[in-house]
Amino acid sequence: MLYVKNLHKSYQSGGKSCPVLKGIDLTVANQEFVAVMGPSGSGKSTLLNCISCYIPFEEGCITLGGQELKNLNEDALAKIRNEKLGFVFQDFMLLDGLNVRENILVPRIIQGEVSEEAGKLADSLLSLFGIEHIKDKYPADISGGERQRTAVARSLINKPLLILADEPTGNLDSKSSRAVIESFENAREQLGAAIFMVTHDSFAASFCDRVILLKDGCVYNTLKKEEKQSAFQDRLLTAIKEMSSADARTGR
Ligand SMILES: Nc1ncnc2c1ncn2[C@@H]1O[C@H](COP(=O)(O)OP(=O)(O)OP(=O)(O)O)[C@@H](O)[C@H]1O
Numbered sequence: 329m330l331y332v333k334n335l336h337k338s339y340q341s342g343g344k345s346c347p348v349l350k351g352i353d354l355t356v357a358n359q360e361f362v363a364v365m366g367p368s369g370s371g372k373s374t375l376l377n378c379i380s381c382y383i384p385f386e387e388g389c390i391t392l393g394g395q396e397l398k399n400l401n402e403d404a405l406a407k408i409r410n411e412k413l414g415f416v417f418q419d420f421m422l423l424d425g426l427n428v429r430e431n432i433l434v435p436r437i438i439q440g441e442v443s444e445e446a447g448k449l450a451d452s453l454l455s456l457f458g459i460e461h462i463k464d465k466y467p468a469d470i471s472g473g474e475r476q477r478t479a480v481a482r483s484l485i486n487k488p489l490l491i492l493a494d495e496p497t498g499n500l501d502s503k504s505s506r507a508v509i510e511s512f513e514n515a516r517e518q519l520g521a522a523i524f525m526v527t528h529d530s531f532a533a534s535f536c537d538r539v540i541l542l543k544d545g546c547v548y549n550t551l552k553k554e555e556k557q558s559a560f561q562d563r564l565l566t567a568i569k570e571m572s573s574a575d576a577r578t579g580r
C-alpha cells in the first residue's frame with residue numbers, strides 16, 4: 329500500500345548539501361501497524377514528512393495506494409493529504425476554541441461541509457475511543473491521553489488509508505500511551521487504516537507488527553513481531569542496544 333524505494337533527501341545549509349536520508353527502502357501493507365525507531369537526528373521525522381508530501385525529496389520514489397507522489401502538483405498533493413492520509417503529532421495540535429467533537433470534525437469543516445454522515449462517523453469514533461463522555465469539553469479541560477485519542481479520532485474522519493504519527497505517545501504517561509496504542513489498534517481493525525508511527529518508546533513500538541530501525545539515514549534493521557508483546561519489547565531493546573554499540577565499535 330505504501331512503497332518507499334531508494335529515497336534520498338538532503339537539506340541545504342550554508343551552501344552545503346547535508347544528506348539525511350540515504351536510500352531508504354520500505355513498505356507498509358494494508359492495515360499494517362509499523363513503527364520507526366532510531367537515534368535523534370537519524371532522519372525519522374524527515375522520512376515522515378516526505379511520505380506526508382510536506383517536503384520534496386531528490387531521488388527515489390514513494391507510492392501510496394497505487395499513486396506515485398513525485399511530480400504531483402500542490403493541488404494533487406493536498407488532495408492526497410486530505411483523502412488518503414491522517415496525521416497525529418506529539419503535541420496533539422487540537423484547536424483550543426473547539427470542543428472535542430468539533431475538533432474531530434475539523435478536517436471536514438476545512439473541506440467546507442459537515443454532512444450528516446460525517447457527524448455520525450464522529451459519534452462512532454467518540455464511542456470507539458472511549459471519549460464520548462467528554463465530547464462537549466474543550467482541550468484545556470481534558471487529560472493528555474484524552475487529547476491524543478481525540479487527535480487519533482480526528483485523523484480518521486476522512487477514512488484515510490494510512491495514519492502517519494510522529495511520537496504520538498511522547499508527551500504521555502504509560503497508561504495514556506497504552507490507550508492511544510489501543511486506539512490505533514481499533515483504527516486498523518475497525519476502520520481498515522494502516523499506521524506508520526515514529527517513536528522513541530519501545531513499549532509503544534512493541535505493540536506493532538513490525539519495527540524499522542533507522543540509523544544515519546539508512547534502514548539498519550527490521551524486526552517482525554513473532555512473539556508476545558513483552559518478549560518483543562525485550563528483543564527490540566536488545567536490537568537498539570546492538571545498534572548503538574555498533575557506533576562504539578566504529579568509533580562514532
Ligand atoms: N529543515 C531542516 N533544515 C536543515 N536540516 C534539517 C532540517 N530538518 C532536519 N534537519 C536535520 O536533519 C537531520 C535529521 O532530522 P530529523 O528531524 O529527521 O531527525 P529525527 O530522527 O526525527 O530526530 P528526533 O528523534 O530528535 O526527532 C538532523 O541532523 C537535523 O538537524
Ligand SMILES: [Mg+2]
Nearest residue numbers: 372373374494
Ligand atoms: Mg523527529
